[in-house]
Amino acid sequence: MGVNEVTLGAPRQRAVLAILAIRxxxxxxxxxxxxxxxxxxxxxxVEGSVHTYIHGLRRALSVAGDAVLTRTGAxxxxxxxxxxxDLTVVESQLSDxxxxxRAGKGSAAADLIGECLxxxxxxxLSGLPGPFADSERVRLTELRxxxxxxxxxxxxxxxxxxxxxxxxxxxxxxxxxxxxxRAQLMLALYRSGRRADALAEFEAVRRLLADELGLDPxxxxxxxxxxxxxxDPELDSPTKAVAPPRSRKPAQLPHEAPDFVGRTSELEQLSRWCVTERSSDKALVISAIDGAGGIGKTTLAVRFARSVAPNYPDGQLYLDLRGFDPNRVPLSxxxxxxxxxxxxxxxxxRSEPDALASMYRTLLADKRxxxxxDNAASTEQVRDLLPGTSNSLVLITSRNRLSGLVARDxxxxxxxxxxxxxxALDLLRNTVGRRRVDDEEAAAAELVxxxxxLPLALRVAAxxxxxxxxxSLRELVESLHAAQDRLDNLHVDDDEMTSVRSVISWSYNALDQELARTFRLLGLVRAPKIGASAAAALIDRPVAKTGELLRVLSEQHLLEPxxxxxxxxxxxxxxAxxxxxxxxxxxxLREAIRAxxxxxxxxxxxxxxRLIKDYPLPHSGVPETTHPLPDFDTREAMWGWYEEETKNVTALIEHAAELGEHEIAWQLTWCTYNSFYSSGLISEWIQIxxxxxxxxxxxxxxxxxxxxLMFLGIAYSRLGRNEVAVEYLERGLALARRIENDHLKSSMLANLASTLREMKRYEEGIAYxxxxxxxxxxxxxxxxxxxxxDALCELYVESGQPEQALHYGELGLEAARACAAGLLEANLTVNVAHAHRDMADMGTATRVYESAxxxxxxxxDRYHQALALLGLAELRRRIAQYDTAREHALRALEIFIDLDGEEADVARALLESLEEEAIP
Incomplete structure (x- = not known):
């Protein structure tokens, strides 16, 4: 903000000044x-360049006379x-x-922010090179x-x-x-009497997001x-808040270690960074916590995250990126x-990573x-997981330094x-007792x-x-010395396992025969988690006994509950x-894993x-297990188990394929259909x-x-890649025609027909x-x-053949009701109503819609509810009952938006046509 203009030299010299000035x-x-x-x-x-630039800046700043650049010890x-x-002035005036x-002087506050702008x-920092300038350009532009x-x-x-x-x-x-x-512009236009312009702004951004990112507003x-x-009359009043609807609030942080000790300076440093970034109004804070395996990175991150979680009211996300998992590849x-x-x-x-990243940043925009x-393998793995415009805090742990995040992000x-x-001694006191440690302080010091x-080794040893x-502790220390001597041949310089292996072996050698066998067999399992019933099959023991073995291993910190x-x-x-x-x-080993x-x-x-009546499970050539299957009190518990275990099954599928257990591999994959189809994790589904x-x-x-092949077709269709889906479905159909299984052929044909319907290839779809x-x-x-x-009925409706749709729809309803297939019955009922409407039988159509x-x-079933409402809205439009039609269409649109359904575009188009037709 000074009056005198000063020549500051080359771009890198100016970049050095930018760092010094902003700090x-x-x-x-x-x-x-x-x-x-x-x-x-x-x-x-580079060292000489820094010295040259500092000297040049001192000389240039001496001309201005009001800024002093000094050298400190560090x-x-x-x-x-x-x-x-300028930045300091902005921060000060923004605070004012x-x-x-807060004092109720909003108009004056707006004028003061206008002065800041x-x-x-x-x-x-235009024209300045370097990662710092790049990052600050983004931050200051975002601040504006x-x-x-x-x-x-x-x-x-x-x-x-x-x-x-x-x-x-x-x-x-x-x-x-x-x-x-866009929302503020729409509201300003609306309150200025320009309702049509306000609605046009929404349509413009909706089309932009759909065309460029594949997203909805x-x-x-x-x-x-x-x-x-x-x-809505409340929109006319400036005093009425326009509150957005509540969205899902995740709460995924793991539990905190009860015996956490130390790390005071690290926790204070993390807190200072958060305060600094918050006070400077920076949009994003990233703390990359790196260090060796077992050193306590996750424990520290969880401890800090839980302490500051109340400052992030929009929720907490946790994801293990598997960067160093010995049995599974890092998460893509x-x-x-x-x-x-x-x-x-x-x-x-969507299949494109750029589109997924854009969607992610959009969902996090303006949220805290x-x-x-956790466990990031590289900078490249996490860069697209960073929010864009957001007040969020990102904590990243890794055994690597992730220098790229520091330099570029x-x-x-x-x-x-x-x-x-x-x-370390405090951790030992917390776990084995203060008196025992203090009574043998020298032995305890030798033990740590x-x-x-290393915290992990200390917890196991404790x-x-x-x-x-x-x-005595002295006797135990001598025992540990002996264990280390036995493992000398396994030591590798700078191997992070070295400190842990000795301690684990010390505990492992103290296990009885059954516990030791359980421990080592569990080390073969690639699934991220395992319950007692599954472990019982692995070690071939009763479930109750297995649960006791797992509990003991957990108490000794060899397993984590x-x-x-x-x-x-x-x-x-x-x-293990x-x-x-x-x-x-x-x-x-193979016998245990196969079991x-x-x-x-x-x-x-x-x-x-049990979950799905009449579900078409393929014949299994694999023998049934001899161990007890899980039991459930409620249907909800059953679904919860199925969803959770799908994650474990996913890890086992690749292992089964590697072992040549091909029957098991494909059948386990078949069983995950309902979970992946409902969760929307389509790219992971395609991998397995x-x-x-x-x-x-x-x-x-x-x-x-x-x-x-049929499932691959369905998966690619879900991604909107219908051409690829058709290729897989046609390959599958060619194979299905070679075998005597009408149900399989029928399912393949129906899925192919539905995909062709989405592509508007109605004649081909109807034939299939x-x-x-x-x-x-x-x-x-x-x-x-x-x-x-159901597939045929829907094709006839969309292709403008309501008589045929009605005929098949009635037959389909009879079959759906006979097997209690509620979702199929709902879809068929809606399409039967469409057929009556398109045949101009408005009374019958209305009754069938109401039945749906x-x-x-x-x-x-909210999805089919919205389809029925949309059908009713179109029916009312055709008989010029515009107000009722608008009411139904709005209700349908709200549901489709909530479900992220592509039919929201159809509802919007209907509302637009209603606006035009309702004008006298």
Whole structure:
């Protein structure tokens, strides 16, 4: 803000000044300057360049005379007064403006924010190179847009909407995807009497999002649009808040370690970063916590996350990225995005990673969510998992340094070291008792040294000590020395297993024979978690006995309990696997794993039979398990088990294929259909379907291959890739025609017909659907009849043949009711109503629609409820009952938006036509 213009030299010299200025009155180290200006690849001469630039800046600033650049012991510091930097002035005035707003002086607050905005002149730090300048450009540009939004909100509340239209129009033009600007512009136009222009703005952003990103507008904007269509009187009043509907609030943080000790400086550093970023109004805080395996990264991250969770009211996300899992490959960015989107309430899936990342950023925009990304393998794995415009906190743990996040994304790095000796002794006191440690302080100090001051090793050792209350610590230390001597040949320099392996072996060697066998066999299991019933099949013991064994291993910190199941720390799992392969024969290992896979297959099949009446399970050539299957008190518990265990089954499928257990691999995949279809994790589904397809190609029977090809067709259709879907379905149909299984052929034909209907290829679709119907014999399962007839009925409706649709619809309803297939009955009822409507039998159509609505209410089926409402709206439009038609269409639109259904576009188009037709 000074008056004198100063020549500041080359771009990198100006970039150095930018770092010093933005961190004015703080010490900036030489390494921070190098990272900020040169990034990951500084030249060999970089130290000399920094010295040259500092010298040049001192000389240039001496001309101005009001800024002092000094050298401190650790780096450099630029001393500036409180009004010498535009950014400082903005932060100060913004604080004052928010104080005025809290005092009820919103109009004055808006004017003060307007003064802040006037300080922006072009692009911040324009032309400056380096990761720091890149990150700050994004941050300061985002700060400006947030101030525009904040000022607009205050002016709308003060009734100054007409003044806003021009400024918001420019903001929307500059940031067309920013829905907050669009909502404010719509409201300003609406209150200025320009309702049609306001509605046109919504249509413009809806088309933009659909064309560019494959997305719908977010809930708040859609809600505003619906209220404008209703002419909601509250929108006219600046004093009435326009509250967005509540969305799903995730709460996924793991439980906190009860014996947490130390890490005081690290927790304080994390807290300071959060406060600093919050006070500077920065949109995103990232803390990359790195360190060796077992050092306590996740424990620290969870501890800190839980302490600050109340500051993030929109929820907490947790995702294990599996960067260092010994049995499973790291989670791909696409699959990680799919899981995060599902947790945030999005049911839509697209195959393109860029589209998924855009959807993710859109859902997090303007929210405060805490996101813990655990066990990241690399910068590339997590970069697309970072929010864009958001006030969220992202905590990332990794054994790698993730330097790219620091250089390019402005991450704050926290490298976690070993516990100090006092901290390690405190952890020991918390777990084995203060008196025992203090009575043998020298032996305790030797023990924590032997554990490498590593928290994981200390916790395992503590349980070993607790189990020997009559043995002195000195004797136990000597025992550990002996264990280390036995494992000398396994040690590798800088191997993070070294500190842990000795301690685990010490505990492992103290286990009785049955516990030791259980421990090592569990090390073979690739599933992320395992329950007592599944483990009983693995170790071939009764469930009650197995539960006791798991509990004891958990008490000794060799297993970790989690929501009724058990999991390993990955380093302990490595050791368990090593012991399994060294102490068990390959035949015994394969026998145990195969027994586990058979138990899962038997359990999944039995559960599906109970969940879905008349469900077409394929014949299994795999023997049934001899171990007890899970039992459930309620249907909800059954669905919960099925959904949770699908994650374990997914991990077992690849293992089964590797072992050549191809029958098990494809049948386990078949059993996951309902979970993946309903969850929307389509890309992950396609991965296991591809594995299963390879397994089916090893079998003589073409039936399994045809079934998996059918599922691949369904999966690609869900992604909107109908051409690929048709290829898979046609391949599957060719195989199905070779075998005598009418139900399989009928299902294949019906799915192919439905995909062709989505592509508007009605004649081809009808031909396939008619063939599917003809395959259904009088003694065929009712489920088969209903499914094939449903596809044909819908094709006849959409292709403008209502008489044919009505005929088949009545037949389909009879079959659906006979097998209690509620969803099929609902869809057929809606299509029968459509047929009556299109035949101009409005009275009958109305009664059938109402019947469909009643059925949907009983089923809790909102999707078909919305289809019925949309059909009723079209019926009312045809008889010129525009108000009633609008009411039905609005209700349908609200449901489709909530379900993320593509039919929302049809509802919007109908509402637009109603607006035009209703005008006299």
């Amino acid at each position: 004015a009155n703080q010490t900036v180290t030489r390494s921070e300057l190098i990272d900020g200006v040169w990034g990951d690849a500084p030249p060999a001469s 780096g450099y510091q630029l001393a500036l007064g409180p009004r010498q930097l 403006a928010r104080g005025l707003a 006037a300080l922006w002149r072009g692009i911040p 847009y947030r101030l525009v939004e904040e000022r607009a909100e205050l002016m709308l509340a003060a009734g100054r909407h007409r003044e806003l239209i021009s400024d918001l129009g420019e903001a929307v033009e500059a940031e067309p995807f920013r829905e907050g600007f 977010e809930a708040a904007l859609t809600d505003l649009h619906l209220r404008m269509l209703r002419s 960015t696409t699959d990680a995005l799919g899981q995060l989107l599902w947790a945030l309430g999005s049911a839509r899936q 969510v805490l996101i813990l990304l 402005g991450a704050r790095r926290l490298t976690l070291g070993l516990l100090t000796e006092p901290e 040294r032997l554990c490498g001051y 349980e070993r000590i607790s189990g020997s209350p009559d043995t 989690e929501s009724g199941r058990y999991t390993f720390h990955d380093l302990i799992k490595v050791y 696997g090593e012991m399994a392969h060294s102490e068990e024969s390959p035949e015994k 586990l896979m058979i138990w899962y297959l038997s359990s999944m099949r039995a559960t599906l039979r 379907l591809t594995i299963a397809l390879s397994s089916t190609e090893q079998l003589a029977d073409p039936g399994p291959q045809a079934r998996i 659907a008619r063939e599917a119907v003809q395959l259904a014999k009088p003694d065929s399962p009712h489920y088969q009849k209903a499914g094939s007839i 609505l009643e059925l949907c209410a009983n089923l809790g």
